[in-house]
């Protein structure tokens with residue numbers, strides 16, 4: 001029954017891992033911003049989402065927050081909590097299964 005939610009959470013967590021590497025290399029080059037990948041549930045999504053590294057760090061501070069292109073959110077699983085840019089939105093997972101799964105897969109969870 002929860003299979004779809006778990007699959008969605010895994011897809012989004014995978015995009016998050018990609019963005020962690022984008023943020024790392026941007027930092028290495030002393031960039032202030034970067035083009036991140038959209039962290040939505042569509043595995044074929046190739047949308048780029050611009051954000052400053054500060055904005056990105058703010059998203060990552062909460063394990064249930066994700067950076068998406070506008071209108072890529074799934075209203076039954078996540079709600080928009082912030083619109084840092086006209087080409088980006090920050091969503092929060094309110095679906096319990098998705099939230100639990102993305103928290104478990106959070107690469108920063110151990111760092112706390």
Ligand SMILES: [Zn+2]
Nearest residue numbers: 038040045072
């Ligand atoms: Zn997307």
